[in-house]
Amino acid sequence: xxxxxxLSPEPVVAVVVAAGSGVRLGxxxxxxxxxxxxxxxxxxxVNALAAGGAARVVVVARTELAxxxxxALAEAPIPWTLVPGGAERxxxxxxxxxxxxxxxxxxxxxxxxDAARPFVPASVVTAVIEALDAGATAVVPAVPxxxxxxxxxPAPGEETxxxxxxxxxxQTPQGFDLQTLVRAHRFVRSEGLAVTDDAxxxxxxxxxxxxxxxxxxxxxxxxxxxxxxxxxxWYRRRSATAAIE
Numbered sequence: 001x002x003x004x005x006x007l008s009p010e011p012v013v014a015v016v017v018a019a020g021s022g023v024r025l026g027x028x029x030x031x032x033x034x035x036x037x038x039x040x041x042x043x044x045x046v047n048a049l050a051a052g053g054a055a056r057v058v059v060v061a062r063t064e065l066a067x068x069x070x071x072a073l074a075e076a077p078i079p080w081t082l083v084p085g086g087a088e089r090x091x092x093x094x095x096x097x098x099x100x101x102x103x104x105x106x107x108x109x110x111x112x113x114d115a116a117r118p119f120v121p122a123s124v125v126t127a128v129i130e131a132l133d134a135g136a137t138a139v140v141p142a143v144p145x146x147x148x149x150x151x152x153x154p155a156p157g158e159e160t161x162x163x164x165x166x167x168x169x170x171q172t173p174q175g176f177d178l179q180t181l182v183r184a185h186r187f188v189r190s191e192g193l194a195v196t197d198d199a200x201x202x203x204x205x206x207x208x209x210x211x212x213x214x215x216x217x218x219x220x221x222x223x224x225x226x227x228x229x230x231x232x233x234w235y236r237r238r239s240a241t242a243a244i245e
Contacts, residue, residue, distance in 0.1 A: 010108045011055035012129055014173060015096030018042050018061040018069070018115035019085025031221065032061065032115035033068055037234045040072035041221060044118035044234075049173065050077040052125020054111060058099045060085050060092040079103075093198060094185045100178065109133075110181060112198050113173035119233045120173065120218040127212040128175040138202040139175040141214035142168035171214040174198050180207050 018032035032042040046057050057080040061069050069082055083099045085092040093112055100110055109132045111125070124141050131139040145167040152159050176198065184201040187193075195201045199209045217233050219226060 010106050011104050012053060012109050012111060012132075012175075013056045013058060013100045013104045013107045014046075014049045014054040014111040014113055015093060015100065016042065016045055016049070016057055016059045016113050016115050017085075017089060017092050017096070018059055019092050020116070029068075030062070030065060033065070033072055034221070034227065036118065036227070036231050037238065041118040041230075042069065042115040043072050043076065045113060045115045045120070046073060046076050046078070046080065048118070048120045048122055049111065049113060049125055051122035052120075053122075053129045054078060054125065056080065056104055058083060058096045058103070059115075060096045090185060090188065090195065090198075090201070094189070097178070097182055097185065101182075108178055109175060110178045111173040111175050112181075114220060116221045117172055117218050118221065118230060119237070120171070121215045124171075124213070124215050124218060125173055128173055131210050131212055132175045132177070136175075136210040137177045137180050137207045138199050138209045140197075140199045140209055140211055141171045141173070141218065142211050143171065143214040143216060143218075145169055168211065169214075170197060170199070171218045171220075172197075176202065177207075180205075 020031050033040045049057060056078055059069060059080055059082045061082055063084045066082055073080055081099060081103060083095050086095055100107055128139045128141060145164045149162040149164050149167065150159050151162050180202060181198060184205050187205050188195055188201045193204055203209060219229055221227055221230050
């Protein structure tokens, strides 16, 4: 069986958004530099992307923390560069896309990942890349919503329960045809549109979105309790690895 490189030699580059301060996480280092198991969240994320098939990473972060990120990523398994973040998340992603074009001009596909999702399984990253290789323009990993969801209406007493069977929680990395994503970001910026993720930007220009199966391990670290959950994931994985060895 041929490897992905033999089938599609263009490298897949990942943009890792790590410019957030992590205010909701409480006092301490910026979120991407918080550590689990002696390793920063951003380092866990980069390792996962590399294991899933990414060939290079562009990390978007605050430039005054360049040395801290350098230490955190000193043992990264793939090449990486750091570029400054922007005022909004979409600005940060745009900065990352500019760097992708500079460091890997032959790249056709790009992943966009949140450093705050440190334990995305490599299999999810691979599934996103394989969907791109198969011709998808925008790919999003997602999981079924397990909680009951209630929509709150302005008028008291008119709240309604939403059918969760058709709902999915969106995760990262999201994968894209690079030129489509660049065009999408230019469009939403020129129109002043508010989007909460990159798939929404692509939908704004009519690009279809393909869903692949995500994973519960891909939880996003936002609040202190999320760190506890992430630490539990890391401990479970470490224990499983030790048992095999």
